[in-house]
Amino acid sequence: MSIPPNPDEFYKKLKAQLYDTALWPSEYLYKFIVKTDTTKITKVESLFDNMGAVIHTVASKNAKYTSVSINVMMKNPDAVIDKYKEVAEKIEGVISL
Template identity: 65%
Template structure:
């Protein structure tokens, strides 16, 4: 992880700590190339933790947005999931 990304996660953790009480619901939003395997990788990262997952394909069908609403225990857990899915090729975290 580069320094800029690391600093982003540190700021995000501070903001989440200051603006929410934990455990708390958190909404993740990602964009991935429309590829069944990549979409499944994102979904599998949130499997068995009570996540509500919604997908929507772009008009041209090239990309799929994945929205995941899930209760997380702490800001650290939120960031761990971002780091986990960041290894998926072509994923964009919003």
């Protein structure tokens, strides 16, 4: 039986990696997987409204899931992490990659 990862530790590590690998502000590529449901896809997209985001969706081979890729300018790693948390909080069953 595996122990689920600690979200605080995950975000702390992600923040350090983001500071090490980019100069901020910087473009960031979010990738989410949701069950193919227009309501859920629209919710994900709406969380990036008015941010100048470029959004691309692709349905899985059997159309059961949809990948939502969002390329957007973010001001710093804290803003990136806040957006991940917002998506996870507001959209049930979303998988963040």
